[in-house]
Amino acid sequence: MKDSSLFHMILQCNDMGSSSLGHSEPLSEGYPKAVLTLQPAWSQIFPEETVTLSCEVEGGSAGWRFKQYRAGREEVLLNWVLFLSLAGRSVFLTCLVSFLYPELPKAVLTSSPQWGELYTGETVTLSCGVEGGFTGFQYLWYKSSQGGTVQIRGTTGARYTLSPVTQSHSGQYQCEAQRGDPPRSSQRSDPVTLTVSEGRPKPALTREPAGEIFDGDTVTLSCVVEGGSGGWRYLWYKDRQGAPVYQTDSSSGTGAGYTISAAALSHSGEYWCGAERGRNTSYSQYSDPIWVNVTGE
Structure with a gap:
């Protein structure tokens, strides 16, 4: 995208009858300054929008004669030229604005x-x-x-x-x-x-291993809300719905998984999971329960 935010203010003067502004010397000290304003004050403009450029002389524009023309170069939108005949010299104060039109924004x-x-x-x-x-x-x-x-x-x-x-x-x-x-x-x-x-999703709860569990085994319960939705925080329950599992050194729920690292008889019971998400919390249904039965060697 081309830069459309560069505004140039140039103060120039030439001898009477000179037609070249491009290589003239700057105005000597004491000449007023031309001030350019843009309305609306947008930093970028795209094709066919309407803006107004105003060029004024500091201290008041009375007595100045203004001449406006449109530059021939395609990338220049507008030049404003202020013209004054003063003490036998032609004084040009030029406000130049260059807009390089970008594509229509998306x-x-x-x-x-x-x-x-x-x-x-x-x-x-x-x-x-x-x-x-x-x-x-x-x-x-x-x-x-x-x-x-x-x-x-x-x-x-x-x-x-x-x-x-x-x-x-x-x-x-x-x-x-x-x-x-x-x-x-x-x-x-x-x-x-x-x-x-419609309604609330129901998470699916699985257990690994699916077979018999003995003292000291590692058991992993996994919970997932299916359907491609994200942002869920998972909750774990044991023995009854709404009763959070007791976190111990040998069992903990992290994210979508609940791991029993050293199974004991006390870990036997029914497990559920649920999920929640959002600033204004919304809850899933409870999963179907899974039974964990730990037996001695």
Whole structure:
């Protein structure tokens, strides 16, 4: 992307009748300074947007005659030239702005959290931005489903929060950024797909080894919420649902696994797992139970 944020202010003077500004000497001390302003004060501009350049003389512009022209070079948007005939000399104060037009910027859409699959009652926030440091936008939001693509009305901010989600929120979402009068839009973002499932997921609990367990054996229980969703923290229970397992030197639950490193009779019992996630915590169902029966040698 070409740099579109360089603003040049050049103060020059020539003898009367000279046609060359490019190699003239700077104005001597005591001449006023030309000041250039840009409205809106955007750091970058893309094709067909409208901006206003204003060139004024410090201390007041009264008595100055202004001449405006459009430069012939393609990358230069506008030159403003201030002209004054003073004491037999032509004095040129030049405000030069060069804009190297970039491509139309593209909106970038992200979701937080990035869980892949959502369940009813959870919360997700979509965030829209623009590549390349462009500013001053409002945002348009779109949703695509089997019924086609529709604009989401009533929201123009850079964030769009769905809480609590329902199955009707499933679909593909896109955004684009818009600014100016008349408005100009960015390229539309790549889509983000939200899949919302009804109810709460049920984790699957497995045991290794699956056969008989003896004193001193190592036993590993594994819990997973299937379906491709992430962000889960796993909880472990023994003997009854809702009763967390007792962590000891020989047994501990870490993430999706619960390990008994030296099985003893006291480890015998029924085990369950569950999962939770999110700032506003949502919970899975309990898994089906698994029985651990430790026998002596």
